[in-house]
Amino acid sequence: MTPDPSHAPALSAVVVNWNSGPHLRGALDALFAYLPGGDWDVTVVDNASSDGSEASAEGRGARCRLLRNTGNRGFGAAVNQALAATAAPFVLIVNPDCRIEPESVATLAAALRADGECGLAGPAVFGDDGVVQGSARGDPDMLTGLFGRSSVLRRLLPASAAARRNVRDAELAGAGRGGARVDWVSGACMLVRRRALEAVGGFDERYFLYWEDADLCRRLRAAGWSVRYVPAARVRHAGGVSARAAGPAAARAFHESAFLYYATHVAPGRWSVRRWLAWTLLRVRCFWAMGRVIVSGR
Numbered sequence: 001m002t003p004d005p006s007h008a009p010a011l012s013a014v015v016v017n018w019n020s021g022p023h024l025r026g027a028l029d030a031l032f033a034y035l036p037g038g039d040w041d042v043t044v045v046d047n048a049s050s051d052g053s054e055a056s057a058e059g060r061g062a063r064c065r066l067l068r069n070t071g072n073r074g075f076g077a078a079v080n081q082a083l084a085a086t087a088a089p090f091v092l093i094v095n096p097d098c099r100i101e102p103e104s105v106a107t108l109a110a111a112l113r114a115d116g117e118c119g120l121a122g123p124a125v126f127g128d129d130g131v132v133q134g135s136a137r138g139d140p141d142m143l144t145g146l147f148g149r150s151s152v153l154r155r156l157l158p159a160s161a162a163a164r165r166n167v168r169d170a171e172l173a174g175a176g177r178g179g180a181r182v183d184w185v186s187g188a189c190m191l192v193r194r195r196a197l198e199a200v201g202g203f204d205e206r207y208f209l210y211w212e213d214a215d216l217c218r219r220l221r222a223a224g225w226s227v228r229y230v231p232a233a234r235v236r237h238a239g240g241v242s243a244r245a246a247g248p249a250a251a252r253a254f255h256e257s258a259f260l261y262y263a264t265h266v267a268p269g270r271w272s273v274r275r276w277l278a279w280t281l282l283r284v285r286c287f288w289a290m291g292r293v294i295v296s297g298r
Contacts, residue, residue, distance in 0.1 A: 008087035020096035025056035076203030097238040104233035108191040119196030119225030122185025123233035135186040136229035179230030187213030211257035255286035
C-alpha cells in the first residue's frame with residue numbers, strides 16, 4: 001500500500017539492521033528519547049539477521065515498524081524499501097550502532113529548513129572514546145586511499161592539503177548551528193529531505209555496502225541540492241559492528257563499492273588509464289585487507 005502523505009508524520013527515522021547485537025536496542029532507545037516533538041515514526045529494516053537483534057524493534061508500539069527481509073539486500077536497497085513504506089517530508093537515516101544525542105535531530109532539521117537548497121545534513125560523529133570520526137568529507141579521488149579518514153598518511157601528515165581536503169571536521173568545528181556546505185557526509189547518520197531523495201531516485205542499489213553515502217551526496221549536488229555538515233548536532237557511533245560480523249565479505253564489499261564510485265564519478269571512460277589503475281590498486285588493497293581480517297580472526 002502506498003503511504004498517504006496527508007497522514008504522514010513530520011519525520012521518519014530509518015534504521016537498517018544486520019546482526020548488530022545489542023546496539024540496535026541502544027539506537028532505538030535514543031531515538032525514542034530524543035527525536036523532537038511527537039510527530040515522528042521509526043522503521044527498522046532487518047536484512048535477515050541471524051543473531052535475533054531485530055527483536056529489539058518489537059513491542060515498541062505503533063511508532064515503530066519492523067520490516068523483515070528474507071535475505072540481505074544491502075544498505076541502500078533496504079533504505080529505499082523503508083522510503084517506499086513511509087511518506088514523511090524529512091527522513092533520518094541512522095545506523096544501528098549510532099546513538100543520537102539530545103537536540104541533534106532538531107538542529108539538523110533547523111539547518112535544512114534554513115537553507116531551501118539543502119537536501120541533506122549530517123552531524124558530527126564521535127566514537128565511544130569521544131574522538132571525532134571524520135564525517136565532513138571532500139569528494140573521493142585517487143588520493144583518498146592515501147589520505148582518507150583512517151589512512152596512515154593522514155595520521156602522519158594531518159596538516160597536508162590532501163588530508164585537509166579529504167576530512168574537514170577540524171576545520172569546520174566552529175561552523176555554528178547552521179553548519180557549512182561540504183561535498184559529502186558520513187551515512188552513519190544523515191537527515192534528508194524526501195523531495196531531494198526522490199529527485200535522484202534514492203540510493204543507488206548497486207552499492208551493497210559502503211560508499212553509497214558519497215555517491216548519494218554527489219548525485220544530490222549534481223541535481224542542484226547542497227549538502228551541509230552541522231557540528232552542533234552530535235551522534236555517538238560505535239562503528240563497524242555489522243562489518244565485523246561480515247568478516248572478509250565486508251572488506252570485499254568496501255573495495256568493490258570504492259571502484260564502482262570511482263568508475264562512475266571520477267573515471268567513467270571504459271578504457272580510462274586512471275580507471276584501470278584504480279581497479280588494480282583496489283584489488284591489491286582488497287586482498288591485503290581480507291588477509292588481515294582472516295588473520296585477526298574477525
